[in-house]
Amino acid sequence: MEFNQVKEVLVAEANRAGLSEYEIYFMESGSMSAETLKDEISSFSSGVRGGVSFRCIVNGRLGAAATELMEESEMRELVARAVRNAAVIESDDPVIFYDGDESYATPLLPEIENPDAARIKAVALAVQKQIYAQSEFVTDGTQSGVFTTNVRRELVNSHGLHLSDGYHACGAYAQAVIEKNGESQDDFDCCLGLAASDLAKLPENAVKDALAKIGAVEIDSGKYDIIIQGKQMRALLSTFSSVFSAKAAQLGLSLLRGKEGSVIASDAVTLIDDPMRENYPAQVTFDGEGVATKKKAVIENGVLTTLLYDLSTAEKAGKKSTGNGQRKSYASPVSISPYSFYLAGGEFSEDDLKARLGDGIYLTELKGLHAGANDVTGDFSIESAGYLVKDGKLSTAVKSFTVAGNFFELLKNIEALSDTVHFDASTGFTSYGSPDVLIRNMSVAGK
Secondary structure (H helix, E strand, O other), rough: OOHHHHHHHHHHHHHHHHOOEEEEEEEEEEEEEEEOOOOEEEEEEEEEEEEEEEEEEEEEEEEEEEEOOOOOHHHHHHHHHHHHHHHOOOOOOOOOOOOOOOOOOOOOOOOOOOOOOOHHHHHHHHHHHHHHOOOOOOOOOEEEEEEEEEEEEEEEEEEEEEEEEEEEEEEEEEEEEEOHHHHHHEEEHHHHOOOHHHHHHHHHHHHHHHHOOOEEEEEOEEEEEEEEEHHHHHHHHHHHHHEEEEEEEOOOOOOOHHHHHHHOOOOOOEEEEEOOOOOOOOOOOEEOOOOOOOOOEEEEEOOOOOOOOOOOHHHOOOOOOOOOOOOOOOEEEEEEEOOOOEEEEOOOOOOHHHHHHHEEEEEEEEEEEOOOOOOOOOEEEEEEEEEEEEEEEEEEEEEEEEEEEEEEHHHHHEEEEEEEOOOOOOOOEEEEOOOEEEEEEEEEEOO
């Protein structure tokens, strides 16, 4: 059955069941990917997955059910299951189906290639060949890959709301493994899109950065001035992003509870959530509850301007939803998540930021982030690697040191940021980005 037929059956069945409050959410995603090993395609996958969920309010309780089987009999049973599920729900959270907003943004999607299987395999093999061509020290374990995804969504509810959107994205990665002087190192780079200029940089960057780690030394424990590379700062932001959820705050699981309107970071810090970020393929016009999404400063010049809300948490707080009630798939419950979540760039070039650092550490690797971080307290202790900086210039590679601190304190201690924001290559609804950030007097445990 096509979605329009599914919708008609579900609406008719909801009316027959006497339901006045209900919602239908459809999501379909298709993907293809290829990976290489040595000079061959080591794996290839292709598939389409989709389904529909039905939510309803019965006696003030939310009932929900989902299925991938798009048949008329299953649609009727779907409504019945949702009604039965409502009877066993014990949550007292407000249940709201949205009336809709006056307007929704129009995506300005970038032009991105939609490759077929042959093209995906060919690009993966070409990237792999170029990795090996970069250096005689490239060895087994080196990999490359290409991926593509297509997503389509529709939301319909009993308030007359009917929304739809979708996106296409693709990208590639290179993982270089190096053996030199009896030492092995690796590094990784990735990109969104398959533009020739971007693909050419992947092998070069991965091999260059892996080679630079050869001969890394250990450093003494102590306090160091540190620049956290943008790629690593965005990973740290991802790890602690839940602290900006209104639900986490309301449950007492975020130290930002009651801090809206307060200074929580240095005035150099502005943190943006932008569902319509320019040149990002996975632009989102509405969230999983039908609320229009919008760009917002979560932190502006150090001040926490807002947490991220869905309809339920906004109702509890007496606020309006920020449009962050996401649903990761057709069967997922609503959960609060950001979209393109990034620290805004500062005023310094990356070289000028190193000059401002003077002597210290340029941190380029964080290992086991989630294992070494507590997203409730903000504490972290993470094995790291990077480079010594002498007189504002990169010097010796350093390894096996541990950086310890607290995310909330780190935000307060950011002195300056570079002017280039580095985004990850996520093709989902959520991505992260950050410039390089300069922090003084961080605790480092070395040899």
